[in-house]
Every structure is written in structure tokens, then in C-alpha cells.
Amino acid sequence: MSVIEFEDVRHRMPNGVVALDSVSLKVGRGEVVAVVGGNGAGKTTLLKHMNGLLKPSSGRVTVFGKETKEESIARLSRRVGLVFQNSDHQIFSESAKEEVMFGLKNFGIPPGEAEEKAGRALEYYGLADLAARPPLTLSGGEKKRLCIAAVMAWEPDVLVLDEPTVGQDYPSRSRLFGVVQGLASSNRTVVIVSHDLEFLWPLSPRTVVMSKGRVVADGPAREVFMRTEMLRDAGLREPQLLQLSRRFGREEPFTAVDQAAAWLTERGRAN
Ligand SMILES: Nc1ncnc2c1ncn2[C@@H]1O[C@H](COP(=O)(O)OP(=O)(O)O)[C@@H](O)[C@H]1O
Numbered sequence: 001m002s003v004i005e006f007e008d009v010r011h012r013m014p015n016g017v018v019a020l021d022s023v024s025l026k027v028g029r030g031e032v033v034a035v036v037g038g039n040g041a042g043k044t045t046l047l048k049h050m051n052g053l054l055k056p057s058s059g060r061v062t063v064f065g066k067e068t069k070e071e072s073i074a075r076l077s078r079r080v081g082l083v084f085q086n087s088d089h090q091i092f093s094e095s096a097k098e099e100v101m102f103g104l105k106n107f108g109i110p111p112g113e114a115e116e117k118a119g120r121a122l123e124y125y126g127l128a129d130l131a132a133r134p135p136l137t138l139s140g141g142e143k144k145r146l147c148i149a150a151v152m153a154w155e156p157d158v159l160v161l162d163e164p165t166v167g168q169d170y171p172s173r174s175r176l177f178g179v180v181q182g183l184a185s186s187n188r189t190v191v192i193v194s195h196d197l198e199f200l201w202p203l204s205p206r207t208v209v210m211s212k213g214r215v216v217a218d219g220p221a222r223e224v225f226m227r228t229e230m231l232r233d234a235g236l237r238e239p240q241l242l243q244l245s246r247r248f249g250r251e252e253p254f255t256a257v258d259q260a261a262a263w264l265t266e267r268g269r270a271n
């Protein structure tokens with residue numbers, strides 16, 4: 001059974017813009033799916049359909065077999081945790097700890113257990129020392145981690161991230177990469193929208209390309225990112241490591257800078 005399924009979904013905004021057009025997509029349990037595309041391609045609109053924040057104008061979205069039209073956002077969010085692009089749109093509590101506690105209490109988790117889960121989430125995301133801080137005093141990277149911790153604390157079956165690396169420095173990106181990799185290896189389902197192809201490439205996820213509200217490609221990253229013309233039409237360019245791999249006629253593309261460097265050094269020696 002798919003975890004999330006879109007069947008010929010169309011979404012028309014109140015102003016008439018068609019943000020999703022004939023979208024059909026299945027996300028299976030344990031899959032890591034990257035959704036990429038230029039500005040205004042419909043990526044955020046797609047994600048908001050996954051936890052019921054938006055409903056299709058026509059077509060169907062089903063989450064764990066239930067049509068989202070017939071479910072409350074609260075019930076859907078329990079299973080599909082969405083982390084917004086802009087942390088300031090998500091955070092509203094007085095302290096980091098309360099932010100994490102909020103969802104847990106909301107989902108009816110008993111106070112003692114909520115306390116324990118919140119503590120663990122803050123610890124895991126390196127926020128234990130900041131538990132008492134007002135979230136607005138946190139840095140951008142810390143806020144993002146808090147948003148992820150708050151969602152992960154209630155252990156949704158699916159984690160959905162909208163542009164998680166925007167404005168993140170290198171340590172925050174690395175930590176985030178570790179989180180996604182950890183979820184992937186523990187067979188959790190993750191959907192990530194990102195412009196940041198360099199971040200996505202080493203994860204080699206299933207990659208869905210969107211353009212003008214439509215899905216224009218869907219397949220393994222290695223195959224999708226080979227389609228230069230399609231990428232260009234969608235306002236994207238292939239990741240740099242892939243460009244480099246092609247430049248040197250490598251059939252097996254590099255997935256890490258160190259790997260590319262080692263290979264190029266070796267090649268230099270051989271010549
Ligand atoms: N609340 C809204 N009202 C009207 N149009 C919107 C709204 N939100 C998004 N859109 C439009 O819908 C399209 C898809 O937007 P969005 O899903 O945010 O794209 P992306 O996340 O890929 O940048 C764009 O044309 C955008 O301008």
C-alpha cells in the first residue's frame with residue numbers, strides 16, 4: 001500500500017492560478033523522495049496536500065488509504081509531519097521546550113510521556129541547552145532544527161520538509177543531511193522539497209521534477225539528472241558532481257567531492 005497517493009490531482013488557487021495540474025504520484029513506505037523544480041512550480045502546494053492543509057479541486061489524495069477530503073488536518077498531521085520552509089511561520093511558543101511540547105500535548109500524549117519525548121527530541125537535535133530560550137532568539141539554523149524536532153517528537157510516519165537547507169550554514173546542513181540519511185536507513189518515509197541539488201545528490205533519492213504544476217519527471221536521481229534538456233526546461237541544472245563526472249566521461253557519477261578528488265589525482269598520476 002502506498003503511504004501517500006495523488007490521483008490526477010488539480011489544484012486551483014482562489015485567484016485562478018492552477019498550482020497543480022494532472023498530478024499522479026505514489027509514495028511508498030520507506031521511500032525518500034526529493035521534489036525539485038523552479039520557483040512557482042507547485043512544490044509547496046504539493047506538500048500541503050500531503051497533510052490536508054490544502055485539498056484538491058479535482059482528483060484524489062489519499063494518505064494511508066484515506067482520502068484527505070474526509071480527514072481532519074490534525075489526524076493527518078499526526079501521521080504526516082510537515083516542516084515549513086519558513087521557521088517563523090511554524091514557531092509560536094514562548095520557549096523551545098514548549099514548542100516541542102505543543103504538538104505532543106495536542107495529540108493527547110500524557111504530560112509525563114510528552115515531557116520525556118520532548119526532552120529526547122531536543123537532545124537529539126542538539127537543542128537541550130536552548131530548551132528555555134524564546135525561539136525568536138534562536139539562530140536560523142537552530143530554529144529550523146527546532147521545527148524539525150517539534151515534528152519528529154510526535155513520531156509521524158512520514159516527514160515532509162519544504163526547502164530545509166535555505167539559509168542554513170554548513171554545520172546545519174550536515175546535521176540535516178545526517179537526519180535525513182538516518183531516517184532513510186531506518187526505513188522512514190521522507191519527502192523533501194529542495195532547490196539545493198548539491199544537498200540532494202549524495203542522498204541519491206527518487207527524484208520528482210515539477211514544472212508549471214505538473215510532474216515532468218520521476219525516477220532515480222541518477223536517471224533524472226541525466227536529462228539535461230528536461231532539467232533546463234524546468235529551470236534546473238544538474239548537480240556539479242554530475243557535471244564533473246560527465247566532463248571526464250565517467251559512467252558511474254561521483255557522489256562526493258573526496259571521491260572525485262581521489263579519482264582525478266589518480267588519473268593525473270597515470271597520465
Ligand atoms: N495563496 C496563494 N494564492 C494564489 N496563488 C498562489 C498561492 N500560493 C501559491 N500560489 C501560486 O501557485 C503556484 C505554485 O506555487 P508554490 O506551490 O508555492 O510553488 P513552489 O513551492 O514550487 O515555488 C505559483 O504560481 C504561485 O504563485
Ligand SMILES: [Mg+2]
Nearest residue numbers: 043044045085
Ligand atoms: Mg515553495
